[in-house]
Amino acid sequence: MTNLETSMATIIEVFQKYSEREGDRHKLKKSELKELLNDELPELMTHVKDQASLDSLMESLDTDGDAECDFQEFMTFIAMVTVCCHEFFVHEDE
Numbered sequence: 001m002t003n004l005e006t007s008m009a010t011i012i013e014v015f016q017k018y019s020e021r022e023g024d025r026h027k028l029k030k031s032e033l034k035e036l037l038n039d040e041l042p043e044l045m046t047h048v049k050d051q052a053s054l055d056s057l058m059e060s061l062d063t064d065g066d067a068e069c070d071f072q073e074f075m076t077f078i079a080m081v082t083v084c085c086h087e088f089f090v091h092e093d094e
């Protein structure tokens, strides 16, 4: 597989690893989302310290309002975070 293909497969794998822990196997409930962020994005989680920040993050990700984060909602989040990372590197070069 190419690097990009591997990256896409990895994102799916990571999502599933957490989404299948409880309740709906294909969606992240808030506690699963929290575990995913803690374990996989610890750097980002230093900015989401309290429950209120996690609540509002979940709320902003949950566009269909079912109180869970499905794969599409998760991808929107990953895309957003990745774009922010990219911008950081773009400005680094200036």
Ligand SMILES: [Ca+2]
Pocket: 018, 019, 020, 021, 022, 023, 024, 025, 026, 027, 028, 029, 032
């Ligand atoms: Ca789940």
Ligand SMILES: [Ca+2]
Pocket: 061, 062, 063, 064, 065, 066, 067, 068, 069, 070, 073
């Ligand atoms: Ca949702």
